[in-house]
Amino acid sequence: MTRRRIGLLGLLGLLFAMVPSVEAAPVEERVIVVFKPEAGPAEAAAKGLAEAFGGQVGFVYQHALSGMTLTLPGDAVNGLPTIPRSLRSSQTSQ
Secondary structure (H helix, E strand, O other), X not given: OHHHHHHHHHHHHHHHHHOOOOOOOOOEEEEXXXXXXXXXOHHHHXXXXXXXXXXXXXXXXXXXXXXXXXXXXXXXXXHHHHOOOEXXXXXXXX
């Protein structure tokens, strides 16, 4: 009987070892960035900014203002205020 229990515990241990571990999804932040007039065309500025920060462009604003929505890795958001061509940026609720 003891051998069965040990065998069963060993089997359960193997089964748990085979279950893939669940990792937390990387934190992403969505921000709105408003460009200064000297940033140039919004489409090009948005693409360049997304590439520089490893983000993804959501929507590009070209008429009422020049800007974009951008989804970034959480730690990249802190670097946005250092960009000379952006007037301001603010986080949005998801």
